[in-house]
Amino acid sequence: MWENEKSSKKNNDESLNYILNNKKPSKSTISKFKNENELLISEFFYFTVKKGQELNLISNKVIEIDGTFLKVNAGINNRAS
Secondary structure, eight states: OOHHHHHHHHHHHHHHHHHTTTOOOOHHHHHHHHHHTHHHHHHHHHHHHHHHHHTTSSOSSOOOOOOOOOOOOOOGGGOOO
């Protein structure tokens, strides 16, 4: 990570900590929010894509979000020869 990216991430983390009063939401809180606001999240995503298209920031070819979680086993003894 570049030095300015580290600085930017630190500033964002500090801002988020201030907003959240140094509290981190649990997985169940995030899941509950997602389930209760699914339509709003979907409509906001649609709005964001349309606005990006209007401003010629993105094309309308393929838009995907991948939330795949991968479990890896990258120990030193598992390296391929």
